[in-house]
Every structure is written in structure tokens, then in C-alpha cells.
Amino acid sequence: MVYFSTFFVSLFITLVLIPILTKLALRKHIVDEPGPRKVHTLPMPKLGGLAIATGTLFPIIIWTDFVAEIKGLVSGLVIIVVLGLLDDFYELRYREKFIGQFVATFVAIFLSRIYVTQLGSLGExxxxxxxxxALPLTVVFIVxxxxxxxxxxxxxxxxxxxxxxxxxxxxxxxxxSGEMPIFISSLAIIGAILGFLRFNTYPATIFMGDTGSQFLGFSAGWLxxxxxxxxxxxxxHVLPVIILGFPILDTLAVMLERFSQGRPIFIADKNHFHHKLLRIGFSHKEAVIIIYFLQCLLITFALIFRYYPEGFLFGGYLLFCLIVLCFFYIAExxxxxxxxxxNMDKDLAFATLSxxxxxKINKGVFKIISFIIPILLLFLSLIPRQIPKDMGIISLLLLTIILVVYTTKREVWLRFFIRLNLxxxxxxxxxxxxxxxxxxFQINMYYLQIIIFSLLMVLIAICVKFSEPEYFQMTPLDYLIIFMIFIILLISHLPRKQIAMDNLSIFLAETMVFFWGVELILSHKFGKWNALSVSTLIVLFITGIRGLF
Structure with missing residues (x-):
């Protein structure tokens, strides 16, 4: 239960903080202004990183054993957060950023005594x-x-x-590997990222700023x-390079390009891979999805060959880099x-429909979805043999909050808390x-729910196809989750000793379908009292009572 609590608390804190920090950033003008090398055209609040940091550090401090590597991580991250906030507020020069990053890295190393001492084997x-x-190499890698x-x-x-x-x-x-402190810390960061992506997926309403990007980079490198x-x-021992493979390749490629052209390597330009994809003609969303896919390839490679010799893994990474660089070179x-x-759809049968x-099809299918989602939620709240006490308390707390929100006239807050609770x-x-x-009744509920979710997925696909684009569109986050499901499906069929992942892909797929259904309903006109909002209150009450008694 600690694992779920870590993920849930991180997700919840981030989801709650971001709307608050968005308003604060706009009021205090802590925004990222449009510029020649930037894609956005309007000032964007950039305090999302503070929500990520808070959502991550709170559960880590509560539930993680403070072994050496976690002491180093938390201490370094506190410095990184302060540095990032200073940069978001006052826009530090790159030299000042480097000093702060070096200090954070040295503090983390001093407290944990972790160095890059092993590079693996080369033959015998x-x-x-x-x-x-080892010390300077560790600092170079983390920074x-x-x-x-x-x-x-x-x-x-x-x-x-x-x-x-x-x-x-x-x-x-x-x-x-049995490294539970690192596992719990990673879960906390995953929850915070998912909460942030709810607001940062294209089109974004908030940026993470330097606080968030440095926080994530330092954490990934250190862990x-x-x-x-x-x-x-x-x-x-070469896995860290592959896990951060695409960002490392992008950074090295753009700096080498600047150096070869006689330009300062730390002065920003529009030669990153995502800029080049936009110049080729891919849309903002397509460029993000392509890079997600490339990073997925590296992650899959790292997971499958995690025990292989360092030379094999590094050689595979170099081949990946060569292919990517050749593609962009030839394209330019x-x-x-x-x-x-x-006219991509002119030959499809549905294009001939009036x-x-x-x-009529859209409205009919939408009504069915609006009926299935509340019933499904009630169904799910009754199936488990037992609801953990922690979840019971949380459910009643959320029920109290949403009842208070119901007494207000603010539909925006009501919609937000309905979505959050769902x-x-x-x-x-x-x-x-x-x-x-x-x-x-001799019916396996596991298979029944798979049938229900499969039906729901088909109905959502039909409704989305016949809906207006403003109601529902696939986002890069949706594609990212789909990529992750395929990775899990792949590695779940590999030989393993300590983890059963057969159900994880099903869990992710069902969760994504449920979220799509919720978003589809909420994208239409929303009132205080409807089947979805009422079922939310009932489900919170049921889980609360079942958890406590």
C-alpha cells in the first residue's frame, strides 16, 4: 500500500498545486515571455516545477528510508529547487546555473559517497x-x-x-533489483510528472520552468x-546513458553544431531536434510524439538488454545516435x-455519411458512454473484497471537499474537483x-471488466471520430501512455524472477480508457447535477464507508 500511497499523494499534491501556482505566476508575472527561439506566442506561467518538486519530495520524505543515496538525492534536490526558483524569478546567467548545479552535485556525493567507479568490463x-x-566523472554526468x-x-x-x-x-x-528506496522515489516522481502533464500536454497552460527541468534532470541522473x-x-553500468539517451544526444549534437559554426555553445538557438522536426513540417504535437517514440526505443533497449555487457549496450546506443543524426543531416x-x-478521408466509408x-451517431454513442461511465464506477466500487482504511479516509475527505465546492457558484472549481476525484x-x-x-455468481469479474472496457473503448473511438475537434482530441500524453503499454506488454513476456507484470499493461490500458471517457463527458456541457457528478459522490461515500468499516 505504501507504493500506491506514494504515487497517489504525489499525483494529488501536483494536481492541486498547479492551478494555484498558475494564478500566482500570472499575478506576479512569473512567466516565460515569447521570443525568437520559442514556440509559444503568449506569456506562459512557469511555476509548474515547484508543484513537481513539492509533489515529489513530500512522499519521499514520509515513506522512503533515508539510506545514503536518498540523503544525497533530497539534499541535492533542495539546492536545485532553490537554484531553479532563482532562475525562474531573475533569469540567472549560465555560469551562475553551473555553480549551483556543481554545489548540488558535490553535496549529494559528499552525503552518499556514490561515484562512477565502475564502467563494466571490456573483454576480460x-x-x-x-x-x-571517478569524482569528476560523476559530477560531469550529473550536471x-x-x-x-x-x-x-x-x-x-x-x-x-x-x-x-x-x-x-x-x-x-x-x-x-530490490532497491526499494530508489523504487519509491521514482514512483513519487512519476506521480508528480503525470499530474503536471495534465496541464502541460499540448496545448499547455503552464510550463515547468528551470525549477522543474533541472529537478527532473538531476533526479534521473542521480537515481x-x-x-x-x-x-x-x-x-x-552503461544503462544511465541509455536511460537518458535522447536528451544526451540532443544536447551533444546541438553543442557540437554550435562549436563547429564558431558560436558560443551555451547560447540558445533553434537547432534542437524538436526545432528541426518543426522545420521539416511536422506539427507541434507530431514532433513531441516522434521524440517520445524514439525515447521509447531506447528505454525498451535498456530494459531488454539490462544485463548485457557494456560494450554491446554502448554500441547499440551509438548505432541509434548514428541513425538519428544521419536522418536530420540528410533532411537538412x-x-x-x-x-x-x-483529403485523407475521402475514400473511407464514414466520409460519405451526411x-x-x-x-445522430455521435449523440447516441455519447449518451451510451455517459450512462456506462457512472455505472462502471459504481460497479468497480462494489467488487473489491476490502477497501484499505487509508483509501476510506481519503475518500471521505474528498467527499467533504466536493460537497463544500457544490455550495459555491464556481463551476470551474466544481469541474476541477469532479475530474480530480474521478x-x-x-x-x-x-x-x-x-x-x-x-x-x-461463478463469473470472473476480471474478464467481465475487460469486456466492458473493450466495449467502452470502441464507443469512445466512434464518438471521437464523429465529434467536433474542440470536444476531444488525442494528446501526446495519450500516445505516450500507449507507448508505455506496449513496452510493458513486451517486457512482461521476458524471463523474470522478481516481478509479475502481466496485469500492469491491462491496468494502464483500462485506466486510459476510463480517463478518455471522463474527459469526453466533461468536454461537453457540464451542470452541477448529472449522472457523472452524482455517481462520483456515491462512489466516494461507498469507498469511504467500506474502508472504515
Whole structure:
């Protein structure tokens, strides 16, 4: 239950803080102004990183054992957060940023005594570094990872999505290695990132700022290093480079390009890979999805070959880098621009339907979805044999909050808390049902719910196809979750000893379908009293009472 509590509390804190910090940033003018190298055209609040940091550190401090690597992590992150806030408020020069990053790294190393002492084996030669080489190499890697994620933060949801994949990989590797402090810390960061992506996925309403990007970069570099440098852990020592593979490649490529052209390597430009994808003709959303996919390839490679020799893994990474660099080089040399077909749907059968027919189909299917989601939620709240007491208390607390919000006239706050409570209840109940596999009246509820969710997915697909674009669109976050499901499906069929992941992909898929259904309903006109809002209150009451009694 500690694992779920860590994830849930992190997600909840981040979701609650972001609207508050958005208003604060706009009022105090803590915003990222549009500029020649920036994609956005309006000032954007940039305090999202503070929500990520708070959502992460709170559960880590409460539930994580303060072993050496966690002491180093938390101490370094506190310095990084202060540094990031100073940068978001006053826009520090790169020299001042480097000083702060070096201080954070040295403090973390001093408290944990973790260094890059092992580089693995080269044939029969085991490469173990002396301290005078290990110390500077550790500092270079951590500072490099911190800046790599920072520089990747150029499109909505890009840095957060890449980081989500990296921390998902770190969490899995930590779990199978028995490194629970690293696993719990990664879970906390994953929860915070998911909460942030709810507001940062294209089109974003808030940026993470330097506080968030440096926080994620430092955390990813430190945790991956702490995990793979333990003598008792058989994981390949080159894994940290692959886990952060795409941001590292992007950073090195853009700096080498600046150096070759005689320009300062730390002065920002528009030559990052995401900028080049936009110049080729890909849309903002498409560029983000492509980079997600490339990072997914590296994460999958790292997970499958995690115990392989360092030379094999590093060689595979170099091949990946070569292919990516060659693609962009050829695209620039040939001035290749993506050409799109204007009438892509003209041969499809549904394109021949009249507008009135499409509207009738859309309204009919939407009514069915609006009926299924509340009934499904009630169904899920009754299936589990037992609701944990923690969840019971949380449910009653959320019920109290939402009843207070109901007495106000603010529909925006009502919509926000309905969505928040549905997310929390949906995640928890779907998790419990998948975990227990209960049988009612000789019917396996596990298979019944798979059938229901499959039907719901088909109905949502039909409704989305016939809906107006402003009601519902697939976001890069949706594609990111789909990529993660495929990765989990793949690695769940690999030989393993310590973890059963057969149900994790089902859990993620069902959660995503549930979220799509909720978002589809909430995207239409929303009143105080409807089937969704009433079912939310009933489900919170049921889980609260069942949890306490």
C-alpha cells in the first residue's frame, strides 16, 4: 500500500498545486515571455516545477528510508529547487546555473559517497576507476543530465514525457533489483510528472520552468547512477546513458553544431531536434510524439538488454545516435519538407455519411458512454473484497471537499474537483479489481471488466471520430501512455524472477480508457447535477464507508 500511497499523494499534491501556482505566476508575472527561439506566442506561467518538486519530495520524505543515496538525492534536490526558483524569478546567467548545479552535485556525493567507479568490463578487463577520476566523472554526468533535460524542455510536454519514460525504466529496474528506496522515489516522481502533464500536454497552460527541468534532470541522473553503481547489482553500468539517451544526444549534437559554426555553445538557438522536426513540417504535437517514440526505443533497449555487457549496450546506443543524426543531416542537406494529403478521408466509408447522420451517431454513442461511465464506477466500487482504511479516509475527505465546492457558484472549481476525484477513484478501484480477480455468481469479474472496457473503448473511438475537434482530441500524453503499454506488454513476456507484470499493461490500458471517457463527458456541457457528478459522490461515500468499516 505504501507504493500506491506514494504515487497517489504525489499525483494529488501536483494536481492541486498547479492551478494555484498558475494564478500566482500570472499575478506576479512569473512567466516565460515569447521570443525568437520559442514556440509559444503568449506569456506562459512557469511555476509548474515547484508543484513537481513539492509533489515529489513530500512522499519521499514520509515513506522512503533515508539510506545514503536518498540523503544525497533530497539534499541535492533542495539546492536545485532553490537554484531553479532563482532562475525562474531573475533569469540567472549560465555560469551562475553551473555553480549551483556543481554545489548540488558535490553535496549529494559528499552525503552518499556514490561515484562512477565502475564502467563494466571490456573483454576480460574489469574497468574500475580511481577516486580522482571517478569524482569528476560523476559530477560531469550529473550536471550533464541536469542540463540535458533542461535543454529538452522546448515543446509542450516534451521534457516531462521523456522524463516519465526514464523514471518508469528506473522504477522497474529498481524493483527487480530490490532497491526499494530508489523504487519509491521514482514512483513519487512519476506521480508528480503525470499530474503536471495534465496541464502541460499540448496545448499547455503552464510550463515547468528551470525549477522543474533541472529537478527532473538531476533526479534521473542521480537515481540511475545510484542504481547501477552498486557492486551487488548485476545491471549494466552503461544503462544511465541509455536511460537518458535522447536528451544526451540532443544536447551533444546541438553543442557540437554550435562549436563547429564558431558560436558560443551555451547560447540558445533553434537547432534542437524538436526545432528541426518543426522545420521539416511536422506539427507541434507530431514532433513531441516522434521524440517520445524514439525515447521509447531506447528505454525498451535498456530494459531488454539490462544485463548485457557494456560494450554491446554502448554500441547499440551509438548505432541509434548514428541513425538519428544521419536522418536530420540528410533532411537538412536535401531541404526535405513533409507534404500532406488534404483529403485523407475521402475514400473511407464514414466520409460519405451526411452531417445529420454523423450528428445522430455521435449523440447516441455519447449518451451510451455517459450512462456506462457512472455505472462502471459504481460497479468497480462494489467488487473489491476490502477497501484499505487509508483509501476510506481519503475518500471521505474528498467527499467533504466536493460537497463544500457544490455550495459555491464556481463551476470551474466544481469541474476541477469532479475530474480530480474521478481520476483518483478510477485509478485506485481499477488497480484493486485487477489485483484481486474476484468471482461473483461463478463469473470472473476480471474478464467481465475487460469486456466492458473493450466495449467502452470502441464507443469512445466512434464518438471521437464523429465529434467536433474542440470536444476531444488525442494528446501526446495519450500516445505516450500507449507507448508505455506496449513496452510493458513486451517486457512482461521476458524471463523474470522478481516481478509479475502481466496485469500492469491491462491496468494502464483500462485506466486510459476510463480517463478518455471522463474527459469526453466533461468536454461537453457540464451542470452541477448529472449522472457523472452524482455517481462520483456515491462512489466516494461507498469507498469511504467500506474502508472504515
Amino acid at each position: 578487463l574489469n574497468l574500475i576507476l580511481p577516486l580522482w577520476i 550533464g543530465a541536469t542540463n540535458a533535460i533542461n535543454l529538452a524542455d522546448g515543446l509542450d510536454g516534451l521534457a516531462a514525457g521523456i522524463s516519465l519514460l526514464s523514471f518508469g525504466c528506473i522504477a522497474y529496474l529498481a524493483y527487480i 540511475s547512477l545510484a542504481l547501477t553503481q552498486k557492486e551487488t547489482n548485476p545491471l549494466s 542537406r536535401t531541404h526535405w519538407v513533409l507534404r500532406r494529403s488534404v 452531417s445529420s447522420t454523423k450528428d 481520476y483518483i477513484a478510477g485509478i485506485f478501484l481499477i488497480y484493486l479489481v485487477n489485483k484481486e480477480k474476484i468471482i461473483w
